[in-house]
Amino acid sequence: GAGVSQSPSNKVTEKGKDVELRCDPISGHTALYWYRQSLGQGLEFLIYFQGNSAPDKSGLPSDRFSAERTGGSVSTLTIQRTQQEDSAVYLCASSFGANQGGYTFGSGTRLTVV
């Protein structure tokens, strides 16, 4: 596609429910990143996928968070048993490979846990 597409753009969920966030990267981009952005703070790295290699999950804040990338393209970030502290904007980015730095970001999913 022309850019990185994320859905939904907004999600309001009740505490304790599971949510799935979707990211469709730019076609041909082998690297995919998930970040979390909270008000007044820098972007927090969550997870990194590169081609068919095992993902780097070192940034996932708890075992309630998981992510997968199917067929080297679309990625889904799942948050189980959501908590209020999970409220944030979840951003997905892609690039041609690692060491690029100049990522293309999607517009994000704003998650609100009530």
Next chain:
Amino acid sequence: EDQVTQSPEALRLQEGESSSLNCSYTVSGLRGLFWYRQDPGKGPEFLFTLYSAGEEKEKERLKATLTKKESFLHITAPKPEDSATYLCAVQALYSNYQLIWGAGTKLIIKP
């Protein structure tokens, strides 16, 4: 500890009033420093990559410079459409992909 600090947190300027944003960093070996622009409700948009001290990059009214401890984003004669949050990030030599991000500077240009 590797970290990135941006200042000021917010900056209000009149249209045409030039100024600079600062990004100070501490990292054990710099692979690259990146500037992004973020508009409300959107993801960050890549602007520049700087790799070594003394390097400069320009785009329209923006110029980014780099020293061994900090980077500046100079804005010359800004227009209201330059209003956005500007983010700085660094990549350490030991990392192939992870970026360390600053909290950003919110720039408001008043007409």
